[in-house]
Every structure is written in structure tokens, then in C-alpha cells.
């Protein structure tokens with residue numbers, strides 16, 4: 001039986017819970033700022049000092065002034081990565097040949113109470129990053145810390161509901177029927193919502209109201225957006241309300257009102273309880289005032305990470321403009337890269353980076369049963385290759 005593990009880079013060692021982030025914020029990515037990581041850190045330290053003077057430090061306000069955790073204690077950090085690198089494995093457990101890691105050398109930390117927008121083009125690695133943070137893929141214990149613990153190894157984090165990942169469509173693979181079959185049994189919504197043990201009835205009722213769920217909905221007759229509302233409620237219900245919530249474009253099917261109410265509710269949860277949310281999305285309208293932090297990923301790398309007050313476009317209601325500029329820039333860079341010598345590109349990426357020493361910590365994270373045809377395409381087995 002293959003053990004679910006992953007292929008990682010050997011640089012990922014020694015995450016201390018209270019490590020300040022190496023802020024990858026780049027001045028050129030934020031208009032009118034010219035701000036460097038050092039500037040951000042200095043500003044943050046002065047903000048921290050001002051907060052101490054005012055005696056106003058607390059989980060609800062701290063993230064507004066705290067980008068990467070510099071100046072924060074370990075207990076204040078909700079999510080941290082250090083040199084996090086992750087590759088999906090081929091059928092033999094080794095990285096897919098010729099493909100760079102999907103997440104590369106990512107170092108950051110996010111304080112408790114933060115509402116962080118995760119932005120990036122299609123295929124940037126957002127879902128993969130959220131799944132790694134959500135404990136769905138194994139990486140070295142030293143590479144990721146959520147609430148002070150490695151999320152894959154500390155299973156109580158996810159089983160208790162303290163760490164929750166809500167993403168993708170509510171679907172599953174069913175043998176002989178196909179992949180990604182929508183979950184659509186003839187089950188009333190009320191039965192699903194009541195099936196979770198130990199839930200505070202007031203919280204359940206609140207979620208039903210926020211998400212405007214009709215308990216009489218039958219799950220095989222609902223629309224995509226209605227199914228999504230129940231899915232989100234189930235993700236937010238557990239007995240221990242989330243401390244860290246990872247949302248992977250969950251609002252895509254929701255109407256404008258449903259989305260606005262949900263985002264308000266989530267921000268309130270962070271302010272009142274010091275919970276932390278990372279939200280990956282491609283829909284930006286009306287989100288300018290939502291995030292306390294903004295994180296931009298492209299090509300598997302963290303390209304920018306900033307506290308909201310440091311991003312003029314957020315203050316000025318021009319988030320969409322900022323994202324469009326980032327994506328166009330990424331598109332241009334990708335086009336240039338593709339024009340480069342492909343052999344050189346292959347050597348650089350397949351070798352796992354500058355030192356060329358890709359370390360196979362372990363194999364077979366993405367258990368490949370049933371996916372033989374897709375994985376054989378990359379296999380060294382010439383006879384079976386499609």
C-alpha cells in the first residue's frame with residue numbers, strides 16, 4: 001500500500017514557529033510604492049511600536065499592520081511556510097519529468113485574524129498551495145506550520161475543524177461512473193446540516209441565514225449555486241469553529257447578494273474570534289475592503305505579499321486594475337521564458353533549482369490509481385506510453 005507522501009526540496013528545513021517572513025513584496029509590483037521588503041518591515045515595526053503605545057494590540061486589529069509576522073510572536077502566527085516546495089509525483093512517486101515544482105521555495109507567515117486574498121493566474125499553484133496548507137499533501141514538518149503544527153501530520157487540526165479547507169466542486173470519483181461526479185443524492189439540505197455532531201444550533205441557524213439556505217432543498221434538485229451554499233455551510237459548521245479557513249474560489253456560483261453576505265460574515269468571524277482566512281479567487285469586485293493581506297502567486301512562486309494598507313490600489317478601489325497588471329506582466333514573462341532555449345529551461349527546472357539537487361523525501365503523494373493513462377504519458381516505459 002503506498003504511503004501518501006510527497007516530493008520535496010531539501011532546502012525545506014527547520015521552520016521555527018515564530019520565524020519572521022522573508023517578505024517577497026516587490027516595489028515594482030505595487031504602483032506608487034517603490035517599497036521593498038526592508039521598507040515594509042521598518043514600517044511594520046513602527047506600526048507595532050505605535051500599537052503598543054496605544055495598548056491596542058489584539059487579534060482583530062493586528063493583521064491590518066502586520067504583514068509577515070516580523071515583530072509577532074509565534075503564538076500570533078496562524079500560517080507559516082518556510083522554503084516550501086512541492087511537486088506532484090508521477091506514477092513512480094518521482095516528480096513528473098520536465099515539470100518544475102508546482103510550489104517553489106515559498107516563505108511567508110500570516111498573523112492570526114488575517115483575511116488574506118490569494119491571487120494568481122490559472123495554473124499558478126493556488127489550489128495546490130491551499131491543499132498543502134490544509135494538510136492534504138504531505139510535506140516535511142519543517143516546511144509548513146498552521147497554528148503551530150504541521151497540518152498533514154497533526155491530524156487533530158483538520159479532524160477537529162480548527163483547520164478547514166473548502167474548495168472545488170462538491171464531487172467525488174466513483175468507480176466505473178467517472179471522475180468528479182457532483183454530489184447529488186436525494187438528501188434534504190436539513191438532513192445534511194443536522195448530520196454533523198456537536199454543532200452549536202445558534203451557529204447552524206446563523207449559517208443557514210447568511211447563506212440563505214432552504215432546509216427543504218433536495219440535493220439532487222438544486223442548482224449549482226444552491227448546492228454550493230450547502231457545501232460552504234457544511235465546511236463552516238464543525239463543532240470547533242475554524243481557526244484557519246482555506247477557501248478555494250468557493251463563491252464562483254453564488255449570486256451577488258449571497259457572495260456579499262458570506263464575505264461580510266467571514267470577515268466578522270476573523271474580527272470577533274481572531275480566525276484567519278486565506279481566500280483564493282478570480283472575482284474581485286467589491287473585495288477592496290475585505291482583505292487585511294494580499295498574496296500574489298505566479299509560476300508557483302510567491303511574487304508579492306503585503307498588508308492591505310501598503311497596497312494603494314486597495315485603498316483606492318482599484319484592485320481589479322492591480323490584478324490585471326500583475327497577470328499581464330506574468331503573461332509577458334511566461335512568453336519570454338517559453339522563447340528561451342527549451343533544453344536549458346528543462347535542465348533548470350527538472351533538476352529542481354539552482355543547486356540541481358532535488359531531494360526525494362518520499363514517494364507517492366498523489367496516489368495514481370485509475371489515472372494510469374494520464375501518468376503513463378510521462379512515463380519512461382516506452383511500450384506502455386500512450
Ligand SMILES: Nc1ncnc2c1ncn2[C@@H]1O[C@H](COP(=O)(O)OP(=O)(O)OP(=O)(O)O)[C@@H](O)[C@H]1O
Pocket residue numbers: 088102120121122123124125126127128129366
Ligand atoms: N493532481 C495533479 N497532478 C499533477 N499536476 C497537477 C495536479 N493538480 C494540479 N496540477 C498542476 O499544478 C499546477 C498548478 O495547479 P493549481 O490547480 O494549483 O493552480 P491554480 O492556481 O489553483 O489554478 P486555477 O486558478 O486555474 O484554479 C498546474 O500546472 C496543474 O496542471
